[in-house]
Amino acid sequence: MKKENTNKNISKKVTNKKNIVSLVLIIAVYILLAVLVENKILNRQFRSMIVPIGANIMLAVSLNLVTGFLGELSLGHAGFMAIGAFTGAVFTLNSNLPGLLEFILAILIGGIVAGLFGFLIGVPVLRLKGDYLAIVTLGFGEIIRSIINSINFPSGLDPEGVRIMRKGTMGLTGIEIYSNYTWIYIATVITIIVIVNIVNSRFGRIMCSIRDNDIASESIGINVSKYKVITFVIAAFFAGVAGVIYAHNFAIMMPTEFDYNRSINILVFVVLGGMGSIRGSIIAAILLTVLPEFLRETSQYRMLIYSILLIGMMIFNNSDLKHKLIKKKA
């Protein structure tokens, strides 16, 4: 009881000071974004990247919850995104609700279905860890893609009013483009706020204690299994939401977009940004989404440069040089 009280006090303090600044910041950034987009100060190339950047931030931040805070390696995050994207898009293609309502429902449904699958994959998590878990999550991503390829999806009505069934491989087309900078901004901000709050709550501290030592955590009465599954479900939910928004940014969606390379890209955001650092994930997601566009001119060498940067950054992150620099700064 006493402990909870102190918690409350801390959180109250946080509400008073920091959060107001954050709120002002959030609104300021939105206004800036709106000015940039509406007045066409940002050119088209970069305007069209806002939604993918936001989606990548959501994916990175949610994966960070699993990998950075719970300490479990997941190579199947794109699978949850795919589930969200396909359920969301199939919903909007086949329902006749007014736009705004339809989109909000799609986001919720996509998120929830992905969350359900998060529960399904969360159960084996209880028994496996480390590299075994990594391969299971990778496998899970592949299972999802393989199944999506083989299902026929109802995808709206043709001009004669007959429902079209499209094989998953052929992807979905004619998806309404609902996503814009406002939607993605709101969704991204909500995701970040929710996850930051989870991390700073009692639940977040439990996650960290499981990461640091799960046996010790168990011994002090923490139900490790329960918390692991819940974390997976939350991360899957947000990945699903990101999928729905991403899906409604383009008229077309193919299952090949959600292969394991995508999962690895998301993981790269997290690791490069720093495990357990939400801010790091956000920055890494933005930089690594924009970077290839700047490297467009050198298209041939782009991936080579990217891979060298990746190796170099990982080595730098773990080098004495970095520690020295940090010390100097301090």
Place this chain on the structure above:
Amino acid sequence: MKKSFKKVISLGLVLSLMLLMLAGCGKKVEEGVFVIGGSGPLTGGAASYGISVKQGAEIAIEEINEAGGVKVGKEIYQLKLKFEDDEAEKDKAVTAYNSLMDSGVNAIMGNVTSGSTAAIIDLTKEDGILQLTPSGSAQELTKHDNAFRLCFTDPFQGVEMANYAVNESKYMTAGIIYDNSDDYSTGVMESFVNQFEANGGTVVAKESFVGDDVDFTTQLTSIKDKSPDVIFVPSYYQEAAYITTQAAELGMNIPFLGSDGWDGVLAQIVDAADLEGAIFLSPFLASDTAEETVSFVKKYNDKYKAIPDQFAADGYDSVYVIKAAMEKAGTIKNADLIKAMTEISIKGLTGDISFSANGEPNKGAKFIVIENGEYKVK
């Protein structure tokens, strides 16, 4: 408070820096130059298609500019190609398209792959710009009136092959191997099955694989068991080479039918005897003796040290189609160019081309048969 203030300042600085960077990239329109914006994969797994289209188009542009450019009404235009890499991915395709529009292109030759093209058709419609896809074969790509296609559609191919199988070769049972992770392969397969069954044939085995697979012995063994008259393999040349080689290893001698992706299969196969008698459909054949083809193949080989494939021919023809539309329209206004498209007809490397109002090309397909290790027009 102080710390947060610092944060706001630094954030502001970063953002204004970004703004500066972006504001710098404005439109630069040159006088007397008509810029064709192209987009296709130049890196990644599908890179060879994009590179071919780009190189084919470059040859055409060189030819036209050397001959004095394009006469549009009273003005003479030089052509210029601005080709972006979309890695055959749709988000890259959208940013690539937008970056082309930022730089002020006059027409879009793209994209090379179906998925990327589908991602931008609504955008080109909105901008009202002429779009001609050299090689995007999915049906819906030409649903808007500003969009045209130079190559065959997937369903067209499936239907043609099914008709050929039943009417010409009298094959009544077929086994199929297709790529279940690829929309082109699956699309051709579906229309083939429908038409083949409508023609009275029976599909006795339908086996699939997943992109990047290299071993097809399991699928082939299953098909071998049903001993069909023919095996239809809608795929790219790489898988075609694996499948035919492995069929020979298993001692099968059932004839093969392929799709236009088979073009180039001979260069991939160690023993050409494995391919003897295989038939596929293609609009272009590099070994053709027609004068235009010979000259194109020579120029291409001189410049890029490679034999052009169907994609290169598509790129080449696309540029000439756009040129014809410019001449016909007499202006380079988008709407006039689009209107002119249905009024032109050119003699291209991939056949005599004209366009219907629905954006599809009217041109005949060539059936190619492999005989004694060489492609022959049937």
Place this chain on the structure above:
Amino acid sequence: MTNVIEQLINGLRTGSIYALIALGYTMVYGIAKMINFAHGDIIMVGAYLLYVFIDIFKLPIILSVVLTIVMCSLIGVFIEKVAYKPLRKAAPLSVLITAIGVSFFLQNASLLIFSANPIKFESIIKVNAVHIGNVSIAGITIVTFIVTSIAMVLLTSFIKYTKTGYAMRAVSEDKGAAQLMGINVNRTISITFAIGSLLAAIAGILFLSQYQSLKPTMGALPGIKAFVAAVLGGIGSIPGAMLGGLALGVIESISKAYISSQLSDAIVFSVLILVLLVKPTGLLGKNFIEKV
């Protein structure tokens, strides 16, 4: 019945390649405790090296094979020194990402050198098929199976009976303690990578001889499949890698033939998950109880 046997042999054909690749995977994992995601790409490097030696430099086959194996080992050691050694004390995830970086690097470097177009290559192994009744087994399948079995036996004895093998096991148990006992940990890990890459080179040569075609991404999929095989068999266990590889090939083949060729990937991974649920460390993996 013939059909079933034929399909089993098809499974063996892919399975013995998986097993060979998985041996390298499991060896590096068992001793250096890292998932070397670039292992599949070393196979690609080996295949291209062989192609360069034989088709471009026109060297004799035996010399080319030896050169390929030696060069691949050196490249493996070089990669370890440059990319993995600085991360020896880092979190496993950092090492994993670096390995992914190495994998991207190798693929894109060969893309630049050789272009994305596939290159054909005539098999250097010409062994006639063996016929038993109605069933025939391709020569290359038999060769691959024998090579894999020999590699497994040699590797197991090497680790069990040689001095370097002792050192490897010690490093695997506890790097710090091994160092205190006077074992040169860096050297031991370098040797591990040399052997791992040597196995990858052999796998590359056999893979190329079986499928007769090269492209820069050729190593990626077999790499993942072999990783699955290694985990299935119990990663770190050498006989496990062999068992896992063969089992994976057979499961794939049987599910493609008799269940659904569309869903075979899903089936393979489901089997893997099921096995891990029942036996969390794989078929032949050691069970260990974690202590605090």
